[in-house]
Amino acid sequence: MRKLLIKGGRLIDPDTRTDEHLDLLIVDGVVAERAPELTPDDDTRVIEAAGAIVTPGLVDMHVHLREPGREDEETIESGSRAAAHGGVTAVAAMPNTEPAIDTASWVEFVRNRESQIMVYPIAAITKDRAGETLTEMAELAAAGAVAFSDDGSPVVNPSIMRRALEYSTMVGLPIISHCEELGLSGRGVMHEGLASTMAGLRPIPAAAEEIAVARDIILAKMTGANLHIAHVSTEGSVELVRRAKDDGIAVTCETCPHYFTLTDDDVRSYDTHLKVNPPLRSASDLAAIKVGLADGTIDAISSDHAPHSLEEKQVEFDAAPPGMTGLETLLPLTLTQLVQPGTITLERAVELMSTDPASILRIPHGSLAVGAPADVTVFDPDWAWEITEDWFVSKSKNSPFTGRKVRGRVTHTVSRGEVVFEETDLNEGDARDEGEREPDVLSVHV
Amino acid sequence: MRWTGRHLLGLEGTTREELLTILDTAAKFREILDRPVKKVPTLRGVTIANLFFEASTRTRMSFELAEKRLSADTLNFSASTSSVKKGETLRDTAQNIEAMMVDMVVIRHSCPGAPHFLSQHLDASIINAGDGAHEHPTQALLDIFTMRERLGDLDGKRVTIVGDILHSRVAKSDIYGLRALGADVTLCGPSTFMPAEVERLGVTVTADIEEATSDADVVNILRIQRERQEGGFLPSLREYTALFGIDAARVARMKPDVVIMHPGPINRGVELAPDVADSERSVILDQVTNGVAVRMAILYLISRVRAAERAEELELLEVEL
Numbered sequence: 001m002r003k004l005l006i007k008g009g010r011l012i013d014p015d016t017r018t019d020e021h022l023d024l025l026i027v028d029g030v031v032a033e034r035a036p037e038l039t040p041d042d043d044t045r046v047i048e049a050a051g052a053i054v055t056p057g058l059v060d061m062h063v064h065l066r067e068p069g070r071e072d073e074e075t076i077e078s079g080s081r082a083a084a085h086g087g088v089t090a091v092a093a094m095p096n097t098e099p100a101i102d103t104a105s106w107v108e109f110v111r112n113r114e115s116q117i118m119v120y121p122i123a124a125i126t127k128d129r130a131g132e133t134l135t136e137m138a139e140l141a142a143a144g145a146v147a148f149s150d151d152g153s154p155v156v157n158p159s160i161m162r163r164a165l166e167y168s169t170m171v172g173l174p175i176i177s178h179c180e181e182l183g184l185s186g187r188g189v190m191h192e193g194l195a196s197t198m199a200g201l202r203p204i205p206a207a208a209e210e211i212a213v214a215r216d217i218i219l220a221k222m223t224g225a226n227l228h229i230a231h232v233s234t235e236g237s238v239e240l241v242r243r244a245k246d247d248g249i250a251v252t253c254e255t256c257p258h259y260f261t262l263t264d265d266d267v268r269s270y271d272t273h274l275k276v277n278p279p280l281r282s283a284s285d286l287a288a289i290k291v292g293l294a295d296g297t298i299d300a301i302s303s304d305h306a307p308h309s310l311e312e313k314q315v316e317f318d319a320a321p322p323g324m325t326g327l328e329t330l331l332p333l334t335l336t337q338l339v340q341p342g343t344i345t346l347e348r349a350v351e352l353m354s355t356d357p358a359s360i361l362r363i364p365h366g367s368l369a370v371g372a373p374a375d376v377t378v379f380d381p382d383w384a385w386e387i388t389e390d391w392f393v394s395k396s397k398n399s400p401f402t403g404r405k406v407r408g409r410v411t412h413t414v415s416r417g418e419v420v421f422e423e424t425d426l427n428e429g430d431a432r433d434e435g436e437r438e439p440d441v442l443s444v445h446v
Numbered sequence: 447m448r449w450t451g452r453h454l455l456g457l458e459g460t461t462r463e464e465l466l467t468i469l470d471t472a473a474k475f476r477e478i479l480d481r482p483v484k485k486v487p488t489l490r491g492v493t494i495a496n497l498f499f500e501a502s503t504r505t506r507m508s509f510e511l512a513e514k515r516l517s518a519d520t521l522n523f524s525a526s527t528s529s530v531k532k533g534e535t536l537r538d539t540a541q542n543i544e545a546m547m548v549d550m551v552v553i554r555h556s557c558p559g560a561p562h563f564l565s566q567h568l569d570a571s572i573i574n575a576g577d578g579a580h581e582h583p584t585q586a587l588l589d590i591f592t593m594r595e596r597l598g599d600l601d602g603k604r605v606t607i608v609g610d611i612l613h614s615r616v617a618k619s620d621i622y623g624l625r626a627l628g629a630d631v632t633l634c635g636p637s638t639f640m641p642a643e644v645e646r647l648g649v650t651v652t653a654d655i656e657e658a659t660s661d662a663d664v665v666n667i668l669r670i671q672r673e674r675q676e677g678g679f680l681p682s683l684r685e686y687t688a689l690f691g692i693d694a695a696r697v698a699r700m701k702p703d704v705v706i707m708h709p710g711p712i713n714r715g716v717e718l719a720p721d722v723a724d725s726e727r728s729v730i731l732d733q734v735t736n737g738v739a740v741r742m743a744i745l746y747l748i749s750r751v752r753a754a755e756r757a758e759e760l761e762l763l764e765v766e767l
Contacts, residue, residue, distance in 0.1 A: 200580030
């Protein structure tokens with residue numbers, strides 16, 4: 001028997017409506033017991049978690065692991081180590097690899113690669129992600145795909161999208177939509193507004209996203225399919241999803257830390273690490289995203305982890321590929337930007353990063369109920385630190401958050417009962433932040 | 447004298463004092479251009495590379511002439527932007543040029559931010575000669591220099607910019623410079639040519655050409671690219687000319703001493719009627735002459751900053767020794 005005891009932490013598990021100081025005993029990869037005071041046997045490994053928060057392992061439902069095709073930027077193995085480093089114990093890998101994940105054998109390839117944590121393949125909606133022919137969704141689902149998406153590009157033809165949604169209802173898996181009306185986004189590289197006017201960069205209007213969100217919500221209503229909207233970034237999109245939910249349409253959505261941390265004004269620096277699709281939006285969009293996270297309109301925070309080589313990013317802004325890494329900064333940014341200013345509670349943060357994405361993908365994660373698979377994240381919520389480039393373990397370093405001061409840091413990650421990450425650099429001198437922090441002027445208190 | 451910049455990336459954020467320093471310096475160089483021997487030894491031993499990744503005739507010639515008048519050594523590099531994407535990166539190109547011990551780089555590029563990018567990767571001083579739809583600071587400086595020749599202090603003067611503001615780097619640099627000097631700026635053109643939220647730069651926006659020009663002291667007319675019809679921006683050049691073209695009849699309804707400007711090259715008969723371009727009110731050729739003086743001033747001021755840096759380094763070195 002392999003036994004692991006996480007001792008002295010504050011256990012937050014929305015699935016069992018728990019928020020109290022409980023010890024957590026894991027036996028053979030399964031949650032075995034939860035109690036205020038558990039005594040370890042001689043053969044039990046103990047993690048001292050006094051002062052720390054213990055939650056179900058984080059679930060990042062939107063990552064790009066680049067394998068097959070761009071193993072120089074990331075592999076499933078390196079991405080899984082980055083995930084473990086960020087407290088993430090399950091990822092859903094997008095299929096826009098080279099080649100695309102559009103056959104059962106590729107789905108099995110992704111599932112069977114060596115990894116530190118659980119990697120769930122998302123399969124393409126259309127063959128080669130070309131937007132023309134549906135993939136064999138039933139076979140892909142049987143092979144282990146957890147959702148379908150052509151992420152990176154939209155399904156342009158509304159008729160194909162309609163058929164994909166209809167067909168997916170037979171399979172019972174969600175369709176994840178990258179919402180972008182290409183006719184409006186065109187060759188744009190940043191959000192349209194005062195900042196794009198000043199930077200002189202070609203603009204992408206918010207409408208390019210919102211028209212596509214509206215289209216897919218209407219198609220979801222028509223087909224009764226489960227639609228999940230990827231990387232929601234605008235006020236209008238949040239409002240469309242809110243209304244759709246009020247109308248009882250089966251739609252869920254996610255946003256990413258960069259959409260509640262950075263704005264289009266930051267892009268005026270021409271830093272290519274800030275180039276992302278959808279683009280960083282205005283301050284009012286950012287505020288609306290925060291409201292949506294707090295009121296339940298937005299169901300999940302995903303990273304849209306998009307590794308790119310330095311060479312590809314060290315070019316003119318127009319020429320750089322969109323995307324930033326994010327697996328490792330998901331938790332500290334959520335804590336720093338949302339929880340500490342009081343926009344959302346810690347419990348809500350755990351729902352957004354674990355319970356709810358697990359439920360959208362119907363994967364066995366997001367719970368610390370007795371008998372559940374033991375995926376656990378332990379973090380120190382008060383650890384104030386600065387993100388540095390050499391701290392990242394991802395193969396790629398294209399993060400705009402390098403140099404940023406954050407508060408909250410993962411100390412242990414447990415996947416299926418195994419400790420897959422343990423912070424060894426417990427720098428006690430690295431001051432716990434007791435003092436005043438800068439007020440978050442954009443924070444929304446709901 | 448108040449100029450401490452080691453680059454000229456744009457006029458955004460430039461203060462009135464800094465602008466006046468440049469303009470006053472340019473006035474001195476402007477005098478030199480009227481002398482029989484139009485050359486001074488100011489930048490002897492300084493090497494300047496002109497990197498033009500986008501076609502340009504007058505800006506490139508103007509910079510070259512300014513550099514020669516100051517006795518600098520010059521290198522010229524021209525390439526189409528498309529070749530940058532295919533082959534060597536901008537960073538590699540620039541680093542190769544810097545390895546030749548270049549002191550200053552003048553760059554024209556179709557990608558906004560390319561000069562900022564270079565300024566982060568090179569030790570050389572970077573002068574923006576136009577980057578996409580971002581800024582074209584030396585053009586705005588020569589526009590402003592020319593306006594001041596005619597009007598004196600620009601505080602409270604009314605300047606109207608007519609045309610395709612959306613794709614114009616000149617308009618933006620003009621706005622920053624003119625606003626810093628206290629001028630009122632009006633933008634006039636088709637609504638499809640107005641960039642998002644541009645009024646937040648402190649300008650008035652209108653599509654009514656009569657309203658925009660009736661009490662203007664300066665009307666600066668931008669070039670209309672013929673291919674704009676294809677992007678759906680304009681139904682036809684004919685309709686543009688009818689609504690916004692500046693012809694003698696429209697000029698007759700403006701102030702009698704209105705100054706007509708154009709950054710060139712002119713599409714005669716589209717945005718500007720030939721008789722107006724060639725009229726007494728037009729200062730278009732003065733702009734070209736002044737461009738050389740303004741660019742001499744910028745090169746000189748930046749070279750002084752670099753010389754001061756070197757002197758400081760030497761001093762530090764001596765202290766250490």
